Amino acid sequence: MTAHAGPYRGHVERTERSAVARVVLGRRTDPQWVRPSLWALLVVTALLYVVDLSASGTANSFYAAAVQAGSKSWKAMFFGSLDSSNFITVDKPPASLWVMDLSARIFGFSSWSLLVPQALEGVASVLIVFATVRRTLAILGARLAAAGGLLAGAALAFTPAAALMFRFDNPDALLVMLMSLAAYFTVRALPRASWKWLAAAGLVLGFAFLTKMLQGLLVAPAFALVYLLAAPTGVWRRLLHVLGAMAGVVVGAGWWVATVALWPADARPYIGGSTDNSVLQLAFGYNGLGRFFGSGAGNGGGGGMGGTAGSSFGGSTGLTRLFSSEMGLEISWLLPAALLFTVLGIVVAGRRSRVDLVRAGFVMQGAWLVVTGLVFSYTSGTIHPYYTVALAPAIAALVGSGGVLLWHRRSSWLGRLGLAVAVAGTGAWSFRLLSENASWLPWLRWVLLAGSIVAALAFVVGSIAAWRRVTLAAALSGALFALGGSGAYALATASVAHSGSIPSVGSTSSSGFGGGGGAGGPGGAGGFGGAGAGSTDSGDTSGAGSTGSRPSGEAPSGEMPSGEMPSGAAPSGSDGAAPSDSDDAAPSGSDGAAPEAPASGSGGSTSSSSTALDTLLKKSTARWAAAVNNDQSAATLELSSGTAIMAIGGWSDDPTPTLSQFEAYVKAGDVGYYIVSGSGMGGGTGGTSTASKIAAWVEAHYTAKTVGGYTVYDLSSPTS
Incomplete structure (x- = not known):
């Protein structure tokens, strides 16, 4: 144990209550405003994610059908079957379905029982990010640590991608919560070099694998790196602990994978998306190499639409992908500030002890952001903009930690200028993003731009003795204007219904193309779900929905213009194809009937009810x-x-x-x-x-x- 680690460990121990008391009352040393502020943040987050939640109906009908099946059959629940008679599974492991299945079994299958668990996972993610950031900043004092945690939690809650996916039934909601929890466990492991906490992080990542396979493990390098760098013990012991965490991953995921492998194939459903009825082939083929390199990689098929290199539904590959098209609208609002804070945070904490938690936090969250961001930026197979919600906890933590650390160093030019650049840059970038939909609240972008510039100038003039009192006002207004664009777009996203396969952010209801199959695949023109687009992703079918996030008629890069269907897809009303935008369940308030479709060869629509x-x-x-x-x-x-x-x-x-x-x-x-x-x-x-x-x-x-x-x-x- 180093000299630095001992005092810090004592500091943590002296300020902690029991687990229950910390939840209800907070830490003993917390200022009185911390607990009410945290509860207010959680309540606001819950309202954001829950109000009018049933407007989206069953959201993604692909996963909703699997939940309905799991609510009727325990076997279907265990395997993640699409149907209650267990013919085939969805093309993802079933962990996210388990949560919704249990809810449906307790409360009955409905839109609320399907989607409320997703919303609660979002609230839990906000709480976990708050706790993680507060712990990494604890050495700065209880007041600053809590402020950083609250800022990080708010940044996550009001990220548009989060407001979209925590109100939807895709696996991403549980994935984000599990990755955030693994990060918290890693931070808990650092002060005492605790192999138990690190193994717990690995166990949680194992369940992340059971949620969305290899995407759940993209954060593992960041956690291993920070532990090897900052744990207060010898290098060989650190390596041993990391190996133990890897064993935790294997245990967390392996029990289900092994059970499926050992279960007689003729007595269980076929593993959907695999070529040989194998979970491992699915993980490393269709949901692994097929995702990154495109169709056919890893013998997975279906990795991307035709395997077109350099382009997917997330836009053209490259470093600018996260800042452009729909991806930019979903995740990039605070991304420039997060990258800036990563660099400045490591610079400011550069001379601290190797085991310093402040620097460790920046290393961990920065590595999470960089590794996952690069994978998303250069994936040539199937990738959809909403995948970027996996970056939201890291971005939020970096914004909260960086803002507070630079505020702590506001007496220096580096602290003041860093805050000024971050606030002004975020305001300018919000202006740019909001300009893509100039008809929606056109005044907002000008207010955010002007306000952020004024706040940035206030940070600079705060160095003058007579003006130092304006610095606090600059900090509060700067945080407000910096979060304003992201928050407004998150509110707009949560205020409308989203359904189908590729939901998107914005002020207009969204639904993607439906239907599996497509040209050359089963289902021809896409079937009841609408025009298909070839083998894609579990309900992540091709096509762009109406996003309300770009000028009318402009399709985002890598997506099809409105009304354009993939090759081989039949237009609405032709040869029995269902309408091209209806892969979702019946609209809210309908009788639940499937969409109408004309008989094969009829050459037109029919008024007959299904x-x-x-x-x-x-x-x-x-x-x-x-x-x-x-x-x-x-x-x-x-x-x-x-x-x-x-x-x-x-x-x-x-x-x-x-x-x-x-x-x-x-x-x-x-x-x-x-x-x-x-x-x-x-x-x-x-x-x-x-x-x-x-x-x-x-x-x-x-x-x-x-x-x-x-x-x-x-x-x-x-x-x-």
């Missing part, structure tokens, strides 16, 4: 009421009918079921109906896909009828 199809499916006593091409079509039907639907080909043309397997299911009476979900009989290229073979077999042996506007084959009555 209620008739729902009624037909509900009467089925088969294991799967129906089979349909692609996950998205199956999910939409499951939500509207409440029955189990077999998703042929899964999300990305998965090799299941084979034609012989499907024939066996039909012969055993396990599948009630076959429903045409797109143009023709399921798409495919040259009849080579499993879906096309099954479609051709059904057409040859069964008679089609129209039910509620859909082409349906009764598999209990063969014609030959």
